[in-house]
Amino acid sequence: MKPDQDHSLVRSPADFGQQIRQARKNQGLTQAELAAIAGVGPRFVSELERGKDTARLGLALELARLVGVDLLARPRRNPAS
Template identity: 45%
Template sequence: MMVERRRALGLRQADVADLAGVSERFVRELESGKPSVRLDLLQRVLDVLGLELLVQVRSAGASRP
């Protein structure tokens, strides 16, 4: 979703990195599915892209990873 949104906004990874104050490498790794990230840096990128992170309570039947 992040890649599609970035492209829809006409932004390059370097543009997002500059606007969010993170490294281009961070954006690249985030888009490729990096398994762990700093939440504050993720939030900066999401803000630039006009996206938000939602947290929901799992249903009772949901399995744990």
């Protein structure tokens, strides 16, 4: 399955950050606005969007939920890839 406009593979913190950034912008939110809604600091949003891998998973998933991004886990067809 290849990524398309609605589905993108997330294989790194940077991939996830790009998805969050795009969804936030699509909703017309600034990083500060999203941070306020999520109850986190703007620095957390900035680091998450830049793919910094120190972000806490629980908070990252909450931000994804707030901007309408779902994460789906599925087995790879070829586990070596």
